[in-house]
Amino acid sequence: MKLAITGKGGVGKTFIAGTLARILARDGYKVLAVDADPNTNLAYTIGLRKEEISRIVPLAVNRELIEERTKIPGLPLGGAFNLFPKVDDIVDRFGVRGPDGVMLLVMGTVRNGGTGCLCPAHAFLRNLLRYLVVDRDEFVILDMEAGIEHLGRGTARNVDIMLAVVEPSFKSIETACRIKKLALDIGIRKFAVVANKISTSEEERFVKEELEKHQISLLAVIPFDKQIAYADMIKKAPIDYVPSSPAIKAVELLKKSLL
Numbered sequence: 001m002k003l004a005i006t007g008k009g010g011v012g013k014t015f016i017a018g019t020l021a022r023i024l025a026r027d028g029y030k031v032l033a034v035d036a037d038p039n040t041n042l043a044y045t046i047g048l049r050k051e052e053i054s055r056i057v058p059l060a061v062n063r064e065l066i067e068e069r070t071k072i073p074g075l076p077l078g079g080a081f082n083l084f085p086k087v088d089d090i091v092d093r094f095g096v097r098g099p100d101g102v103m104l105l106v107m108g109t110v111r112n113g114g115t116g117c118l119c120p121a122h123a124f125l126r127n128l129l130r131y132l133v134v135d136r137d138e139f140v141i142l143d144m145e146a147g148i149e150h151l152g153r154g155t156a157r158n159v160d161i162m163l164a165v166v167e168p169s170f171k172s173i174e175t176a177c178r179i180k181k182l183a184l185d186i187g188i189r190k191f192a193v194v195a196n197k198i199s200t201s202e203e204e205r206f207v208k209e210e211l212e213k214h215q216i217s218l219l220a221v222i223p224f225d226k227q228i229a230y231a232d233m234i235k236k237a238p239i240d241y242v243p244s245s246p247a248i249k250a251v252e253l254l255k256k257s258l259l
């Protein structure tokens with residue numbers, strides 16, 4: 001299954017992506033978690049050690065690698081470069097193995113401002129994303145920022161489901177609506193919302209009513225638990241720090257719904 005997790009900043013994408021990755025890996029799935037957010041913190045949520053994390057270089061800023069892969073021998077870079085560079089060894093070379101066997105790949109952002117810019121870095125990351133979603137045979141979880149434009153049509157068709165995370169706020173629901181439109185436009189087949197940080201039944205009702213207005217289905221409700229936020233402050237994986245949290249239990253239910 002290929003899963004993309006999106007939504008407004010701060011709603012809990014990384015918490016859900018990392019926790020889901022750990023739970024699926026415990027179930028025996030091969031899991032590849034991809035951090036495609038500029039604030040690369042998926043590693044902590046998965047539970048990698050500080051020393052391991054400090055050694056990670058996001059692929060987006062690995063100029064040497066990008067140059068090596070996109071350069072056409074004998075030609076200067078910039079004028080002409082390879083649009084379909086070799087990427088099938090990248091997971092083995094740059095992936096980092098975390099607890100429960102989760103494999104993490106830190107991509108960094110693929111930003112092109114919607115201008116159709118085709119710089120070598122963009123070509124490399126776009127091709128890598130295509131490879132991860134189309135050719136890999138494991139559970140791939142993409143932790144993405146709200147912008148999903150860089151998931152080109154050919155790639156998006158292979159994303160089985162896109163989840164937008166919302167919290168009880170108009171803004172995050174607006175973002176989800178915008179993402180839904182984009183997602184369906186580029187060919188993603190299924191779209192659903194996960195409501196996170198829900199503290200009261202009023203908040204749950206608010207989110208449900210807003211989503212109904214936009215005909216968006218709600219796949220899971222995850223309660224607010226300050227222990228989850230605390231785990232973030234001390235850079236511990238929530239699933240290790242508070243395994244019995246109701247929020248973790250809710251992510252387990254989300255996994256069941258997904259499967």
Ligand SMILES: Nc1ncnc2c1ncn2[C@@H]1O[C@H](COP(=O)(O)OP(=O)(O)O)[C@@H](O)[C@H]1O
Nearest residue numbers: 009010011012013014015223224225228229232
């Ligand atoms: N269910 C929850 N209850 C309490 N705090 C949460 C919950 N989910 C996420 N958080 C906290 O909210 C903050 C943002 O979460 P994060 O996953 O980094 O969001 P995003 O990746 O969408 O920017 C973090 O401090 C995180 O620990």
Ligand SMILES: [Mg+2]
Nearest residue numbers: 013014037039
């Ligand atoms: Mg994040």
